[in-house]
Amino acid sequence: MVRGSIGAFATCDHAMASAILSDSKRFGSFAVAKHKPIDTTVHDDEGRRLIVPMDDSFLSMDPPDHTRLRRMVAPWFSPRAIRQRTETIEAMLEEILDELGRRGGWDAVNDLSVRVPIRVIAAFFGIGEDNYEDFRRWGGIIGTSVDGIRTMSDLRDFRRMLIEMRDFFNDLIVKRTAEPGDDLVSFMVQAAPEGEPLTGDEMIATCGVLLGAGFETTVNLIGNCILTVLGHEDVRQRLLSDPDLIPGAVEEVLRWDAPVQYLLRVTTEPVTMAGVDIPADAPVFVVVAGANRDPRVFGDDAGELDITRPNSRKHLTFGDGIHLCVGAGLARIEAAATLRVLLRKFPDLQLADGAQRRPTRVVRGMTTLPVRQPVAG
Numbered sequence: 001m002v003r004g005s006i007g008a009f010a011t012c013d014h015a016m017a018s019a020i021l022s023d024s025k026r027f028g029s030f031a032v033a034k035h036k037p038i039d040t041t042v043h044d045d046e047g048r049r050l051i052v053p054m055d056d057s058f059l060s061m062d063p064p065d066h067t068r069l070r071r072m073v074a075p076w077f078s079p080r081a082i083r084q085r086t087e088t089i090e091a092m093l094e095e096i097l098d099e100l101g102r103r104g105g106w107d108a109v110n111d112l113s114v115r116v117p118i119r120v121i122a123a124f125f126g127i128g129e130d131n132y133e134d135f136r137r138w139g140g141i142i143g144t145s146v147d148g149i150r151t152m153s154d155l156r157d158f159r160r161m162l163i164e165m166r167d168f169f170n171d172l173i174v175k176r177t178a179e180p181g182d183d184l185v186s187f188m189v190q191a192a193p194e195g196e197p198l199t200g201d202e203m204i205a206t207c208g209v210l211l212g213a214g215f216e217t218t219v220n221l222i223g224n225c226i227l228t229v230l231g232h233e234d235v236r237q238r239l240l241s242d243p244d245l246i247p248g249a250v251e252e253v254l255r256w257d258a259p260v261q262y263l264l265r266v267t268t269e270p271v272t273m274a275g276v277d278i279p280a281d282a283p284v285f286v287v288v289a290g291a292n293r294d295p296r297v298f299g300d301d302a303g304e305l306d307i308t309r310p311n312s313r314k315h316l317t318f319g320d321g322i323h324l325c326v327g328a329g330l331a332r333i334e335a336a337a338t339l340r341v342l343l344r345k346f347p348d349l350q351l352a353d354g355a356q357r358r359p360t361r362v363v364r365g366m367t368t369l370p371v372r373q374p375v376a377g
């Protein structure tokens with residue numbers, strides 16, 4: 001645990017990171033911190049407070065509200081529900097890659113990676129293609145906003161997006177209340193009479209956090225997986241000769257090239273950790289990417305990529321404790337299915353020039369990853 005010059009604390013130690021993430025009583029969410037350096041509330045033109053998915057959803061809540069709201073979405077992420085989705089995801093990938101195969105080169109992020117989670121998330125709400133573009137834009141804005149909003153123009157975009165998203169989900173709630181289907185919004189609306197009813201704002205925040213937490217992160221995981229495989233010929237050859245190694249490879253990419261680099265907590269009371277006194281209301285950075293390379297857990301070669309590493313799964317990329325990512329199983333399936341179908345259809349795919357990293361801090365991945373098929377002969 002180290003103390004930075006601006007009064008913030010940080011750890012890269014795996015045991016300490018895990019302990020902090022598992023102790024939501026003493027290390028609370030930044031969104032509900034008592035003393036915040038800046039006011040993060042946003043209002044519409046009529047002065048109504050706008051729902052900010054990452055701050056107002058169960059992602060930032062403590063029990064019992066966290067338990068009540070997480071329970072609403074949990075059945076949609078059960079191993080059985082995810083297994084049922086696998087076939088649909090692979091069929092969708094076949095279709096996308098058949099289309100891309102007709103081109104000589106394409107962008108593995110914008111033409112492929114973004115299309116997978118957006119369709120999967122839209123399916124939760126029973127939404128079709130017409131809304132993919134909006135979902136993609138909203139998901140992208142929420143994803144980058146976790147770094148903090150730095151310019152007035154970013155704030156304007158963020159506010160406009162929150163209004164559009166609120167209006168969209170409000171309309172959807174009205175529609176599904178009148179005519180329920182077999183989607184998550186209908187489930188939330190129908191489940192309400194059995195337990196404590198969800199408010200409209202809670203439903204909007206729940207829908208928003210699935211988009212906010214499940215889109216950009218998964219895009220980056222898929223992009224990082226493709227970059228790793230195409231950038232390491234030995235890895236490509238091993239996966240081509242034994243596709244059963246693909247889930248382990250995805251796990252190792254999650255550890256080694258984590259799409260979420262750090263998480264932020266705020267102390268709710270004074271805490272002493274590893275001899276360091278941390279006062280109440282202090283920001284604590286849990287550096288997941290560092291903990292994922294802690295030699296005490298992953299050995300002296302923790303910095304190396306090893307797709308058969310027996311304990312890659314001990315990474316903290318999906319967090320820990322009560323907020324452990326509810327979509328982890330789904331993200332794993334999406335990435336593994338992408339690699340499986342991609343390698344089957346394009347075993348010789350190559351990286352092309354022009355790859356660019358995202359200029360973000362919390363999420364790590366590529367904004368663009370051009371690839372091309374080798375010219376025959």
Ligand code: HEM
Pocket residue numbers: 021058059060070121209210211213214215217218221259260263264316317318319320322323324325326327328330331
């Ligand atoms: C929570 C990472 C994919 C939905 C989290 C947390 C992390 C994380 C680190 C905990 C945050 C914290 O403790 O502050 C990731 C990564 C993903 C991914 C790296 C992909 C590679 C998904 C997907 C979904 C999803 C696909 C849903 C469609 C959620 C939700 C939470 C969450 C709802 C809040 C859980 C709670 O508070 O109980 N995710 N996530 N995530 N994630 Fe994911």
